[in-house]
Amino acid sequence: MVTEHLEEVQITQFVWPARSPDMNPIEYVWDDVGKCLRRHVPISGQDGSGQLRNILVQEWDNLPQNVIQNLIQSMPRCLQVVIIARGGNTSY
Numbered sequence: 001m002v003t004e005h006l007e008e009v010q011i012t013q014f015v016w017p018a019r020s021p022d023m024n025p026i027e028y029v030w031d032d033v034g035k036c037l038r039r040h041v042p043i044s045g046q047d048g049s050g051q052l053r054n055i056l057v058q059e060w061d062n063l064p065q066n067v068i069q070n071l072i073q074s075m076p077r078c079l080q081v082v083i084i085a086r087g088g089n090t091s092y
Contacts, residue, residue, distance in 0.1 A: 025071040032067060033059050
């Protein structure tokens, strides 16, 4: 039904592989920030969300720029691996 409607209104859809890897480098950044957050004592109580926000901002600000730069520089290599795997599973 949705596909038919999209065809009727002439909206072109991308062919997207079912097992498409997430190639967004921000996922790796969030993973690093998450690892930093886990080093802190458990956050609880009424002000838990405020504490979490403050710690998250602090860890984000402390993230070394070379981590982000390395991710950016790795994208061409990463995309080449995905192309070779024809959109299938990769080591990334």
